[in-house]
Amino acid sequence: MATSFLSIEQLTQRYPDGKGGEFTVFENASFGIEKGEFVCILGHSGCGKSTIMNILAGLAEPTSGVVKMDGRHVSGPSLDRGVVFQNYSLLPWLTALKNVTFGVSARFPGWSKAKVIEHSTAFLAKVGLTGDAIHRKPSQLSGGMRQRVSIARAFANEPKLLLLDEPFGALDALTRGTIQDELIKVWSDTDQTVFMITHDIDEAILLADRILLMTNGPMAQVAESVEITIPRPRVRNDIVEHPNYYAIRNHLVHFLAQRSAELSGQEPTVNQHPKPVRIVMTEEPEGEDPEPAPRLRAVEG
Amino acid sequence: MGTLSENKRAALLSVLLLVVGCLIWELSIPAQKAAGELTEYELLTGAGQPKAGVPPPSQVLAKAWEQLSNPFYDAGPNDKGIGIQIGYSIYRVLAGYLLAALIAIPLGFLIGMSSVAYKALNPFIQVLRPISPLAWMPLALFVIQDSEASAIFVIFICSIWPMLINTAFGVAGVREDWVNVARTHELGALKTAFTVILPAAAPTIVTGMRISIGIAWLVIVAAEMLVGGTGIGYYVWNEWNNLDLTSVIFSILMIGIVGMLLDSMFGLLQRTVAYTE
Known part of the structure; x- marks a missing residue:
C-alpha cells in the first residue's frame, strides 16, 4: 500500500464544534490509488467526502495525516x-x-x-x-x-490526478447518462487517474475500477474497497446483464442502507485501511438464489 | 396607433408631452406692455424698461441656437461660450474623478481581499463618507491655496467613496469557486487579481464608478459657484447676477444633457463588463 501512486495516510479532520469542543469528521482514513485507476467514493452526506476531496485538491488542510503523490508530500493546490x-x-x-x-x-x-x-x-x-x-x-x-x-x-x-466532485449531481438523468459515456470515452483515451465523489451507485459501478465505501459521520471511516469485477469497455445497457452487476449493486446498497450506520462511531484503528472486497459470480451456475451475501469473498490485502 | 411598436408609441408620447409642456409654459408668461400703451407717468418712473421675468421657451430656444452655433467664443473673463464653460467643468470633474479612481480601486481591492484591512479602515470610511463635499471647500482653499485645485479636490473627495465601497464589496463577493479555479491552476496573486477577481467584480466596480460620476457632476456646479472664474456652475451664477434668466434656463438644460451623456457612457461600459451566471 505504501507504494501506491497516491497514498492517503491517517488523514484526520476535526473542526471546532462552536461549543469549545471538537467535532471529528473522519479519523485515520488511509487508502491508496494506483496510477490510471478510476476510483469512486460513496457515502452519505456529512461523512467528509468533500473534505477529503478538498484536501486532495490542496484547497483545505487536514488536521493531521499526509497525502503523498508519486512519493511526494502534497500541500497546496497544484496543476498536477x-x-x-x-x-x-x-x-x-x-x-x-x-x-x-x-x-x-x-x-x-x-x-x-x-x-x-x-x-x-x-x-x-x-x-x-x-x-x-x-x-x-x-x-x-x-x-x-x-x-x-x-x-x-x-x-x-x-493532470496527474483528476478529482471529480459529484460532477453530475446537478444534471437530469438523461443528460447524466450521455455525459457519463463521454467521461468514459475521454478517460479511456488518456489513462488518467481519477478520484470521484458520487451519490449514485449505478454511476459508480459504470465508471469505477474500485469503489471506496465510507461509514456515516461523525468519526467516519473508509470501511471497504469494492473492486468492480466487470470487464471494460462497459456499456450502460449491457453491464446490467453481467452476472456480477446485481451482486455488487446489492452489496453497495446494503452497505449504504444499513451497515454504514452500524459501523459508524466505532473506534477507528490506527492506520486503518479499507477492507478489500471482491465479488465474482461468473463461475456460479445461473438460476440460483440471487442473494449475494453468502458468496461474498473478502480478500485480505 | 395600434400597429406602432411600443418604442415608437413611447417616443410619440414624449414629443407630445414636450410640445404641450412648452405650449403651456409659453402661454403662461404674461406679455410685456408695449411702450406706446404707457402713460407719461409710467414712462417717467421707468416702467417702460423691460422687466425681468421667466422667459418663454421660444426665447430659451433662440438663446440655445445662438449659443450652440458659436460655443467656443472667448470675449473676456465674463463672456465665454457655453462650450468653453462646459469644457472647464468636464476637465475638473475628470481630473478629480480619475484621481479618485486611481486611489479608490486599488484600495478597494485591498479592503475587499483582507478582512483586517476592511475592519481597520471601515470606521474612517463611515465617518468621512457622509460629509458633504462642499464642507471640505474652506479647508481645501486654505491648504491648497488655489481655487482650481480646490475644486478638483472637492470632486476627488466626493467621487472616491462609491468607487471605494463598491470595489471592496465586489471583490469581497467574488465566488469562492472562481478563486478556487485560480488556485487549482496555480495562478499567482497578480494574475488571479487581473484574470479572475477583476472581471468577476467588474460589474459592481463599474456601478460604483457610475454613481461617482453622477455625484461628481452634481457637485461641480455647486463647487464652481463658490470658486468662480470658469465652468458651467460659475456661468449659471454669473447669469443670475446679470439677471439673464434665459441663459440660466439654457445652462440648466445643458447641465442635464452633459450629465446624461456622462452617465450613458458608464452605462455602455457597464454593459460591456456585465455577465450572467
Whole structure:
C-alpha cells in the first residue's frame, strides 16, 4: 500500500464544534490509488467526502495525516491535480473555449497561442462540443454542456490526478447518462487517474475500477474497497446483464442502507485501511438464489 | 396607433408631452406692455424698461441656437461660450474623478481581499463618507491655496467613496469557486487579481464608478459657484447676477444633457463588463 501512486495516510479532520469542543469528521482514513485507476467514493452526506476531496485538491488542510503523490508530500493546490467542481465553476465572462484555454495556458505556459487553442478545441470535441457552441458563454449553455466544458478543461490540462466532485449531481438523468459515456470515452483515451465523489451507485459501478465505501459521520471511516469485477469497455445497457452487476449493486446498497450506520462511531484503528472486497459470480451456475451475501469473498490485502 | 411598436408609441408620447409642456409654459408668461400703451407717468418712473421675468421657451430656444452655433467664443473673463464653460467643468470633474479612481480601486481591492484591512479602515470610511463635499471647500482653499485645485479636490473627495465601497464589496463577493479555479491552476496573486477577481467584480466596480460620476457632476456646479472664474456652475451664477434668466434656463438644460451623456457612457461600459451566471 505504501507504494501506491497516491497514498492517503491517517488523514484526520476535526473542526471546532462552536461549543469549545471538537467535532471529528473522519479519523485515520488511509487508502491508496494506483496510477490510471478510476476510483469512486460513496457515502452519505456529512461523512467528509468533500473534505477529503478538498484536501486532495490542496484547497483545505487536514488536521493531521499526509497525502503523498508519486512519493511526494502534497500541500497546496497544484496543476498536477485537476478538479471538476459540482457547480461547474466556469468563469461566466469567458466563452467555453476561453474557459478551457485559460487552464491550458496556465498548465503549458510555453505553448504558442495557436497550439493552446488547437489543444483546447480537441478536448472540447472529445466531450461532444464543436462548432458554434464553443464560442458561447456559460450562461448560454445548458447545464450538461457547462459540465462538459468543465470536464474538457480538467482533461485538457492532463493532470496527474483528476478529482471529480459529484460532477453530475446537478444534471437530469438523461443528460447524466450521455455525459457519463463521454467521461468514459475521454478517460479511456488518456489513462488518467481519477478520484470521484458520487451519490449514485449505478454511476459508480459504470465508471469505477474500485469503489471506496465510507461509514456515516461523525468519526467516519473508509470501511471497504469494492473492486468492480466487470470487464471494460462497459456499456450502460449491457453491464446490467453481467452476472456480477446485481451482486455488487446489492452489496453497495446494503452497505449504504444499513451497515454504514452500524459501523459508524466505532473506534477507528490506527492506520486503518479499507477492507478489500471482491465479488465474482461468473463461475456460479445461473438460476440460483440471487442473494449475494453468502458468496461474498473478502480478500485480505 | 395600434400597429406602432411600443418604442415608437413611447417616443410619440414624449414629443407630445414636450410640445404641450412648452405650449403651456409659453402661454403662461404674461406679455410685456408695449411702450406706446404707457402713460407719461409710467414712462417717467421707468416702467417702460423691460422687466425681468421667466422667459418663454421660444426665447430659451433662440438663446440655445445662438449659443450652440458659436460655443467656443472667448470675449473676456465674463463672456465665454457655453462650450468653453462646459469644457472647464468636464476637465475638473475628470481630473478629480480619475484621481479618485486611481486611489479608490486599488484600495478597494485591498479592503475587499483582507478582512483586517476592511475592519481597520471601515470606521474612517463611515465617518468621512457622509460629509458633504462642499464642507471640505474652506479647508481645501486654505491648504491648497488655489481655487482650481480646490475644486478638483472637492470632486476627488466626493467621487472616491462609491468607487471605494463598491470595489471592496465586489471583490469581497467574488465566488469562492472562481478563486478556487485560480488556485487549482496555480495562478499567482497578480494574475488571479487581473484574470479572475477583476472581471468577476467588474460589474459592481463599474456601478460604483457610475454613481461617482453622477455625484461628481452634481457637485461641480455647486463647487464652481463658490470658486468662480470658469465652468458651467460659475456661468449659471454669473447669469443670475446679470439677471439673464434665459441663459440660466439654457445652462440648466445643458447641465442635464452633459450629465446624461456622462452617465450613458458608464452605462455602455457597464454593459460591456456585465455577465450572467
